[in-house]
Amino acid sequence: MSTPRTNWSGNVTYRAPRFARPRSLDELAEVVTGADRVRVLGTGHTFTGIADSADVQVSLAALPAEIEVDPAGSVAISGPVHYAELTRVLHEHGLALANLASLLDLSVAGAISTGTHGSGSRTRGLGSAVRALEFLTADGEVRVLREGDADFAGAVVGLGALGVITRIELAVEPAFEVTQHVYAGLRWPVAAAELAALLGSGYSVSLFTDFDGSGVRQVVVKDRGGHDTELFARLGSRRVDGPRHPMAGGPTENVTVQAAPGPSHERLPHFQAGRTPSSGAEIQSEYLVDARHAAAAVEALQRAAPAFAPVLLVAELRSVAADELWLSPAWRRDSLAIHFTWRRDQAGVAAALPALEAALAPFGARPHWGKVWAMGADVLAERYPRLADFRALAERWDPQHRFRNEFLDERVF
Structure with missing residues (x-):
């Protein structure tokens, strides 16, 4: 399949020479392990080259979209799920997310990975609803992090640098x-x-x-x-x-x-x-x-x-x-x-x-992280005090730098 050429607004032209749309986790693993570099493209609502790749750009849209509601207070979703379909299903179960972004046509994985936050003086960003993450890592293996694990707080806003998010567990509350x-x-x-x-x-x-x-x-x-x-x-x-x-x-x-x-x-x-x-x-x-x-x-x-x-x-x-x-x-x-x-x-x-x-x-x-700015990596390191820790985390998870791209190399690493 040909590579999508632009992001949602048309200000970024993607240069990835290959585009993959796997239909199963096994196919996804084959794409990841067979690529020199790979990046996931969600809904294209970022305004930089953060989703571009020097080799393969991957869409999860053909994977099964799964939403499993636990009435006790959580929901588990697969990687391709968008907020529009998630919130609709939650509402049918009398449940809701505490916070949402300005639009629902975002993939949940992409929104939390870039620090999308919504609004509210007493309400935290969208990533704070995450209770567990499942990743397909660079070696094709599945890795799960849960709230309280040592790497969890570094992995939620992970910029796609740790692996492909294949499953997310989120906290929910009664509908309001x-x-x-x-x-x-x-x-x-x-x-x-x-x-x-x-x-x-x-x-x-x-x-x-x-x-x-x-x-x-x-x-x-x-x-x-x-x-x-x-x-x-x-x-x-x-x-x-x-x-x-x-x-x-x-x-x-x-x-x-x-x-x-x-x-x-x-x-x-x-x-x-x-x-x-x-x-x-x-x-x-x-x-x-x-x-x-x-x-x-x-x-x-x-x-x-x-x-x-x-x-x-x-x-x-x-x-x-x-x-x-x-x-x-x-x-x-x-x-x-x-x-x-x-x-x-x-x-x-x-x-x-x-x-x-x-x-x-x-x-x-x-x-x-998903919008445009001019400051360099040295300034980012001052503004984000845990950036050095994140760099070390990404190096441990992806020593071959398979999930890197030009944007991350220049702006983050």
């Missing part, structure tokens, strides 16, 4: 409902002074802005049993009528239902499953800073905005609770996640990133 409320008319001086309160005013909260000083375009509050309406009244922000897209002029039929309560998997994401999220033709960057420095980081970005405004479509501010996963952007610190949706202008984004990263440097910004 969420309602989305959208507020507008919030000025920056007021928002900056109350940023922590705003981000903590609901179960999951997003502030959309242009960093142009004019104000917050909209605040989306995802409410699980109530939110702080008095805060918005005091700040002079009004609840809007009708649906709103995070991007000005975006098609509202693509966003998840606003103003009416519904199952968490139909409200926590910003976009409906199967619909085009965001603009589609775009590039994304994201950085996480210590939540204690959230207001200062926002002010620094407002000052730096002229350097990146020409390529910015919209920025989003969210909060993420600290976790213990080595390469999680929220490792051991409650964080402000600052997400940038750029025009699909590779050269323009590349030119803008150094000034943006310089503005965030005093706050120790950690980049999201």
